[in-house]
Structure formats: structure tokens, C-alpha cells
Amino acid sequence: MVCDRCIAAVSTVIRNLGLTPVSIKLGIAKVKGELDAGKLAIMRKQLEDEGFMLLEDRQQQTVEKIKNTIVELVHYNEQRQSINLSTYLSEKMCTDYSSLSKTFSEYTQMTIEKYFILQRVERVKELLFYDELSISEIATKMNYSSVAYLSTQFKNITGMTPSQFKATNRKELKQLDKI
Secondary structure: OOOHHHHHHHHHHHHHOOOOEEEEEOOEEEEOOOOOHHHHHHHHHHHHHOOOOOOOOHHHHHHHHHHHHHHHHHHHOOOOOOOOHHHHHHHHHOOOHHHHHHHHHHHHOOOHHHHHHHHHHHHHHHHHHHOOOOHHHHHHHOOOOOHHHHHHHHHHHHOOOHHHHHHOOOOOOOOHHHO
């Protein structure tokens, strides 16, 4: 779950099963009481119908928590300062970074750093799409050391510079959960 509509959809599935959600936030839903096997199977099916996946495996849950933490950092944290990603994730998840990195790489076939870069580039694309900030302002907002570094990273991922992307009509934004 990466948006308020996702949270609302999951909440609806839970309530339709006669359960009471205790908390629903990005990637995690807690319900009041016990969930028997029958309701769990129905919930799994209904969540899949809505485009979600019920994660029961501990390692899959860890990967989703890592993704959600990075999404929150890149897309929803307006107080960006120079952050060491490995330290940030270790502190947020209360787990050694090397363990997080190994689990993430095994399940996604990409490194945490690569996922972080993909998310940053997607956020830059979003900011370019809305055309409210200059590329220089975007570089500052996204905590890039320079416009040149942002441009290099952006071109490595998209095949075009931010200026080229801004000038084209191919302003395609990806859904965050599709990255």
C-alpha cells in the first residue's frame, strides 16, 4: 500500500469481512481479534482482486517494509537532509543493514540502493511533470549534490536528461508499487 486510496481499499476489504481494523498504514494492516483460516483465505482473494498481495512470509514482509520506508522517505518526507540510507533503514527497521540488504536483493534481484535511485528518479519525474520547480530547485529539494549529478543519474535510468524529459510529451509516471 502506497497511497491513501490503497489504505481505504484495504480497510473496505477488512470491514466487509466483519473485522475491525486497529491500524492500517503503508504496508501493514492490523485487525482486532483472531483471523481464522476461512476469513484469511477470503481476505487473500479479495485483496488480490483489488491488486494487493497478502504477505505472510516474514522475508516478504521485510522487503515490503523496506520499500515502504524508502517510498515515505523519497515521496512524502519534505524535510530532506543528507541521509545515509543504510543508517536510516537500520534505525527505522531496528535491524542490521547487511541483513536487510541481503533479504531485499534475494527477493527483488536488485539492491536497496538501486531501488532508492529508481524512487528518487520517479519523484524527479513527478516534479518535472508538474512544472512548478526549475531543475536546479528540484536538485536542491531532492538533496542532489548538483544539477549535473541529478542529470547523470536521471539519464542513466530514463535514457534522457531532465530537460529532454520536461520538453517531451512522454511524461509517463510510474505507479510507485510498479517500480
